[in-house]
Amino acid sequence: MKAPILSVAGFAAAAALALAGCSAGGGEATAKASCTNTIVNKEAPQVTVWAWYPAFEQIVDSFNESNDDVQVCWTNAGQGNDEYTKFSTAIESGSGAPDVIMLESEVLSSFSIRDALVDLSEYGAAEVKDNYTEGAWKDVTSGDAVYAIPVDGGPMGMIYRQDLFEKHGIAVPKTWDEFAAAAQQLKDAGGEGVLTNFPTNGRAFSQALFAQNGSVPFEYDSTKPTEIGINVNDAGSKEVLEYWDSLVKKDLVTTDDAFTADYNTSLVDGTYAVYLAAAWGPGYLQGLSDADEDAVWRAAPLPQWDAAAPVQVNWGGSTFAVTSQAKDKELSAKVAKEILGTDEAWKIGVEESALFPSYTPVLESEEFAQTEYPFFGGQKVNEDVFLEAAAGYEGATFSPFQNYAYDQLTEQLYAMVQGEKDGSKALDDLQASLEQYAKEQGFTLK
């Protein structure tokens, strides 16, 4: 029996080594091998970071060159849900998470409730609070706790095809009533496409449209983690859905799924004359192929329900959080605060990654406001549209089961556009399913 035992032991040892290699994300010895970037100062302790920003390597390099006491070891672990799935598994298994992780603000509660994030108020978050807009800071806090440092935001505006508007004599709509009229006008003029698309899988996009009409879907405070208020079937949201449902019924807008190859092509080939977008939208458009070469893009403020009292909303935007698996929390917090907390880093962030900063020293700078964008024929879109939208954004509260809430929203919106139920019924059903889920998960409803 000697040989087999040896081979078993040998195999087990090899397997253990392999597993250790996989899971030791934060270990200094093994982490060096898995960095995407090159470490400048090999003596300094390393902090592992997961992030998917475009051109992030330049930002990491710039950080590593200017810091002797800490080095960032960066990995791109996928975008959005791909990364969250890995993070979620790492939390469950108790190892394998990075020290610092890029998260969208909407999922912070979902991870903080699992004790996966460090409260940064103990690590000097207050010092940098003034560097961020109020709305962005509210997005990362819950009660007194600060679960992340804001990075970029997605204030919303309306990106439209000026050439198509002019061709059909359509004026740029300022209110949703005008927007509906413009959609009718485009159809009557025999335009090939539609004014815009209303995706049933819009998730945060749909939520932003509701928020513009006064929806506050969740009340949640991590200091009372078992209490939640759910109110997704308010009158404002119902008005928004009924508005879109009527446009859908009249064939004035399409209901294609967002973020598919079909949708991407429709965005840039003139099928949709309007792209209701966040500030990161232009960057997204530029990355798409098959664009119509004659397209003339312009940006305008998002249409309003009441032009006299405009409401600004936000779609997306991300942050850096420190995970509870971080080896050195102090050092990790420093990385979270500083990696995109300097003017130099943001120069790269704005110019190379087309990020829209929540970092006020850049956001409020004259240079940022006056930037002319070749994509928009030289229009200063920040000054015209997005800065105002960012300044007016007041922040939002997300649920600790946001992914479930969005999946349910998608199902209800799909049922609505299929004609199975009206918008009001869809939201009532959504409310019922979320309340039931919250109870199953042990929450008390406020």
Place this chain on the structure above:
Amino acid sequence: MATTIAPVTARPPSPTRKTRPDLKDRRRQRWGWLFVAPFAVVFLAFLILPLLYAFQMSLMTSTLATGTNFVWFDNYAKAFTDPIFLGGLLRVGRFALIMIPAQMLVALAAALVLDNLSTWASKFSRLLIFVPYAIPVVIGALMWGFLYSPRFGPAGDLFGLLGLDSPDFLAQSSIFASLVNIVTWQWAGYYMIIIYAALRGIDPGIYEAAVLDGASSLQIALRVKVPMIASSMVMVLIFALIGTLQFFTEPQVLRAVAQGAIPVSYTPNMYAYSLAFSYSQFNYASAISFALGIVVFIGSYFFLFLTRKQSGLK
């Protein structure tokens, strides 16, 4: 596993070994274990241990707000009364009713035709029918996603030639048929090979006898060949049944382009996946997986029992 070990550890009765059986036997066993060890270690580490761990997880609850508790079989009680899980089971049941006969008919027809041909065309056709199976399931589903796309797919042009509007293959009403099509395309070739191999194993003398008795080739195919390959057909049926009850990859991939028509809980496996990885309910997801495993086991056993005559088990 049993079949792997049996030849190594079996003790064939042999008169010469009766003199000192223990020593020789033990030596033989030692070598047997040695040969089995690499497999056994991997099998234990990556199948049995995770299964035990998952089973243990399925006996506990862990909610977002209240933490982890041991609850015995509460999760199973919940699973078998969960309308989403039961709805998913019903859906894969419907898939099984349509998809398995479709695959078997295509596979059987192709195998019978190929068995009758003996030209170079038959070898070539055999390859062509088999090729979809060689394409990874994810790639195949992605590819069909594009073929079904109203913008990139060929359907728009084909129907356009006839002056018709192309149907939307990704709509709620047609997604079922679209998925049946993908699976049949992918698996019929594989089942065809199994059936074809069984057909080649039949003694051609039987056909001669049938011809002498005045049977037409259609009669030979249906009355002679099909009954003689019944056990292979049963095997194909069991493969297809297990695969269909665990339906996951195709709808999961196609969901990327049809999120409305394919909700996250479309099949029990997709439900377990989203529970675990989107909603972080690992305990309930484990229970759902085991519950599905029980259903698959009972379903397969039931079918084996029903077809025990055809499969030669009785």
